[in-house]
Amino acid sequence: MSAPVTVYVPSDSAARSVGADEVADALASAAARQGRSIRLVRNGSRGLLWLEPLVEVETEDGRIGYGPVAASDVDGLVSGGLFDGAELPQRLGVVDELPWLAAQNRVTFARMGVTDPLSPDDYLRHGGMVGLVRALERSPEDVVAEVTDSGLRGRGGAGFPAGIKWKTVHDCVDALKFVCCNADEGDSGTFADRMLMEGDPFLLIEGMTIAAYAVGATEGYVYIRSEYPEAVATMRAAIEIAYGRGWLGDNVLGSSLNFDLQVRVGGGAYICGEETSMLESLEGKRGMVRAKPPIPAINGLFGKPTVVNNVLTLATVPTVLAHGAQAYQQLGVERSRGTQVFQLGGNIKHGGIVETAFGITLGALVDGYGGGTRSGRPVRAVQVGGPLGAYLPRAKFDLPMDYEAFVAAGAMVGHGGIVVFDETVDMAAQARFAMEFCAAESCGKCTPCRVGAVRGVEVIDRIRAGEHRDENLALLEDLCDVMTEGSLCAMGGLTPMPVRSAITHFADDFYARHASAKTEGKP
């Protein structure tokens, strides 16, 4: 009997949401019927999500991809020679050489989809733990300096320089400090944190351990939203394996570092993605936003100095340590250094993960990688950076993905999520939804956010009904000012961004429906 052929079927929950489990089962039974010995690996997803379930077969030429594969296709594919990489209609070629993937610069997502997420040996074979080993050979001060020099900024949305935050925590003298990973990825259009936790969980553990060493922390929490049960399960399993390997616990890798890590699950509150609200939640309280200062770096979890970073920020740290700040810093533009893991979602033909250096234009992502809309209609609007990000028209597609360039355009890069809408979208309805969402998810601490969002829905309803349009638009503008200036955090402070950008770029949609119908859409 010949050596078993290795077949990969992603275990990522997006792939499973469209039938990856059924495909894996069908492959196993088809192989058994053929008397063919296969080694079925449930890898992470490569991030070419429109091709999921994407099956890969190990051959002499490399890993050959087939996709999208339905369970009902499997018997035909197997009898057609799938296990030998045969030429079949769904054959995509060598996955690493697919232009969509080959053109990217996978740094944080380098291992994504390549390995078995819960195999520590796979992790080591593909460059895992090099960053932590290098970090432990150096002083904590050096590690902090390396992260600062890399130019790495917080990937959660705010873009605060990671090294400066770490130095603040490092310089505190407290015996008890914490490292908290904000994995409450609640923004619609973002899924990179989820994919990383499901597809390369040891990377996050390694990044958090490096952070703990650098700042002198002994305890860590990964705060994952309850909407991500698979990410919770995978991270918990990975943490247990890491303890068994001596990657966590006392004397990590034989060093003097002691670091304990655990997963905490959120309660379905969007606001807990705000860092101070997340800390309150970790303390077992209502997720009410705290006023800053004091900043969490000095007065964080249980009043102790705390590093709070997003999943992608922490998961990028091992690369910075393994390959040096210089290598990372060379990527990107202006003050946006390194790569960003962009996420293409919504009404998009080729949705998924595009990791590339900062500076790529919005149009290159949406039209180039994304291939336009899934519906085939023209792209009308894209929302960048989650529910609190701006809606942008095609006219803005030459904007480079760069924190400062987006701010100058009245928008934000945020977490790098891009949601595409076709020409059927009603932008006044989207503006209304932004207010409705804020009203539903506000923690309630600041009146402009708690009450303003409710009033915002009402004012937009009046505008859409054609009641005193100009006066109500002025009132809405005024309300947006109050929310922006009078809210402690980004929830109330940034909800005006999608609303205002919709009015600025899609003013026609804010005429009453019946009025615009009379004048054939263009008053």
Added chain:
Amino acid sequence: MSMTLVREIAASHRGQRGALLPILHAVQEALGCVPPEAIPVLADELNLSRADVHGVVSFYHDFRSAPAGRTTVRICRGEACQAVGAERLVSQLQDRCGMSLGETSRDGSLTVEQVFCLGNCALGPAAQVNGRLRGRLDEARLSAIVDEAVVQ
């Protein structure tokens, strides 16, 4: 009986910092909800006021005061799913099953909820059915899911 269980759950988390959320999740896992009568028990176990515990329970969307139906369908209404027709699925549920978001059917077979983002933004419209993520939904696939739930 169930309050004894609540006490046991609280006790088993005693060593943890800020244990209330993990305890509430464990209670809901065991009982299907966090019943109102658990609140004074937890307050007593954790040396908190009843108002504190009630405040936390009521703050988070996840914690229910009564058990959900046998099947729970959570439809994503995030922007990415809206862009591919999530609202059509919401109205379909309302029209076809006569159920609005947040309701449980009278026979206890089905609970329908809204959720803002399940992290399946490239393969929407998405929903979570009894904890399992589903993607590329349309009216027909959603109907099949609902029918299956009602039969069970």
